[in-house]
Amino acid sequence: MNPQACIPGSKIEILDSPTTGGIRHAVFDFDGTLSMVRDGWQDIMVPMMVEILEACPQAESRQELEALVMDFVDHLTGKQTIFQMMRLKEEVEKRGGESLEPLAYKQIYNDRILPVAENRLSGLKSGSIDPESLRVTGAYTLLKSFQDKGVKLYLASGTDVEFVKDEAQALGLAEFFDGGIFGALPNLKDFSKEMVIKKIVADFDLSGPELVVLGDGYVEILKGRQIDAITVGLVSPEGNQYHMNSNKRDRLIKAGSHLLVEPDWGEWEILMDYLF
Numbered sequence: 001m002n003p004q005a006c007i008p009g010s011k012i013e014i015l016d017s018p019t020t021g022g023i024r025h026a027v028f029d030f031d032g033t034l035s036m037v038r039d040g041w042q043d044i045m046v047p048m049m050v051e052i053l054e055a056c057p058q059a060e061s062r063q064e065l066e067a068l069v070m071d072f073v074d075h076l077t078g079k080q081t082i083f084q085m086m087r088l089k090e091e092v093e094k095r096g097g098e099s100l101e102p103l104a105y106k107q108i109y110n111d112r113i114l115p116v117a118e119n120r121l122s123g124l125k126s127g128s129i130d131p132e133s134l135r136v137t138g139a140y141t142l143l144k145s146f147q148d149k150g151v152k153l154y155l156a157s158g159t160d161v162e163f164v165k166d167e168a169q170a171l172g173l174a175e176f177f178d179g180g181i182f183g184a185l186p187n188l189k190d191f192s193k194e195m196v197i198k199k200i201v202a203d204f205d206l207s208g209p210e211l212v213v214l215g216d217g218y219v220e221i222l223k224g225r226q227i228d229a230i231t232v233g234l235v236s237p238e239g240n241q242y243h244m245n246s247n248k249r250d251r252l253i254k255a256g257s258h259l260l261v262e263p264d265w266g267e268w269e270i271l272m273d274y275l276f
Contacts, residue, residue: 007259007270007271007274009270010267010270010271011262011267012259012260012261012267012270012271012274013259013260013261014258014259015253015257015258015259015260016256016257016258017258018209018230018231018258018259019208019209019230020209020230020274020275020276021275021276022207022209022210023149023151023209023210023211023212023230023275023276024150024151024152024204024206024210024211025151025152025153025154025179025200025204025206025210025211025212026146026151026152026153026154026211026212026213026214027154027155027156027193027196027197027200027211027212027213027214027215027220027224027229028143028153028154028155028156028177028214028215029078029156029157029193029214029215029216029217029220030155030156030157030159030164030167030168030183031157031158031159032136032216032217032234032236032238033136033139033214033215033216033217033234033236034135034136034139034143034155034168034171034173035134035135035136035139035167035168035171035173036133036134036135036136037117037120037121037124037134037167037170037171038113038116038117038159038167039238039239040116040238040239040240041113041240042070042073042238042240042241042242043240043241043242044109044112044113044116045073045084045109045113046066046069046070046073046242048108048109048112049069049073049088049091050062050065050066050069052088052092052097052105053065053068053069053088053091053092053095053097055097056092056095056096056097057095057096057097058094058095058096059095059097066242068091069091070242072084072087072091074247077217077218078158078193078215078217078218078219078220079158079192079219080158080184080188080191080192081106081109081158081159081160081184082102082103082106082184082188083188085102085103085105085106085109086102088102088105089101089102089105103186110160117163117167120134121166121167121170124170124171125170131170131171131172134171135171135172135173136234136236136264136265137264137265137266138264138265138266138267138268139173139264139265140172140173141265141268142265142268142271142272143173143176144176145268145269145272146176146272147176147178149272149276152178152179153176153177153178153179154177154179154180154181154182154196154200155168155173155177155180155181155182156182156183156193156196156197156220157182157183157184158183158184158193158217158219159183159184160183160184160185161181161182161183161184161185161191162183163183164181164182164183165181165183168181179200182196193219193220193223194219194223197211197213197220197223197224197227197229198227201227201229207228208227208228208229208230209228209229209230211224211227211229211230212224212229212230212231212232212275213229213230213231213232214231214232214234215232215233215234216233216234216235216236216248216252218251218252218254218255219255221233221252221255221256221257222255222256224256225255225256225257225258226256230258230259230275231255231256231257231258231259232257232258232259232260232261232271233252233253233255233257233259233260233261234252234261234262234264234265235248235249235252235260235261235262235263236248236262236263236264237263249262259271259274
């Protein structure tokens with residue numbers, strides 16, 4: 001699928017013209033789509049995994065392990081964090097190591113990233129950090145515009161649900177999601193972005209174009225497209241030392257984005273005019 005045109009007066013690419021004008025519900029991804037609270041998370045997850053794999057009896061060089069970890073972490077981005085930890089367990093066992101359960105690895109990761117997120121959260125809650133500095137540009141006004149049009153909004157994230165709710169509240173975004181805020185649960189079978197999307201369609205007996213899915217990840221765009229929803233991919237930059245997700249644009253195209261927005265929601269007015 002190749003870009004065909006842009007919405008007039010904008011850089012928003014139309015990859016495949018959707019049926020517009022009938023949107024009643026909207027599902028948003030969180031990290032990288034609306035929130036930058038966890039920006040740079042790869043700089044924590046990758047070294048943690050490399051450190052664990054280096055301790056295995058049959059470990060390769062650090063450089064080789066880093067390349068391996070970067071590849072599978074990037075590939076699984078957008079899914080619940082536990083899937084990356086399940087893969088880590090497999091890689092430890094391949095190298096003759098004594099593996100932990102995926103939930104134990106996830107706890108190690110949470111223990112390392114939470115101080116970073118908590119530092120930003122405490123700044124948001126105390127007022128020393130402006131929420132706008134940790135929101136993707138245009139996110140607040142985009143959500144407000146959807147709300148003003150009577151669209152029911154949902155938030156679906158691969159991050160643990162309690163963290164998503166806390167971070168959305170601190171960013172001043174939680175109030176928009178009258179349809180609910182969803183995130184990873186202890187039992188991975190109890191939540192997925194696909195489950196949220198399918199439930200909305202079933203509960204409200206929607207036809208595809210009555211739902212729009214917006215996100216910067218392969219998973220939500222792919223699942224949205226599979227049920228004929230309108231899909232809007234966001235090619236937002238990510239701050240990490242490994243330059244991971246640098247192929248985000250290509251992945252969003254392959255996932256089936258109808259529209260491609262870059263690098264943020266700054267052109268939200270033009271996007272909304274097009275969608276409605």
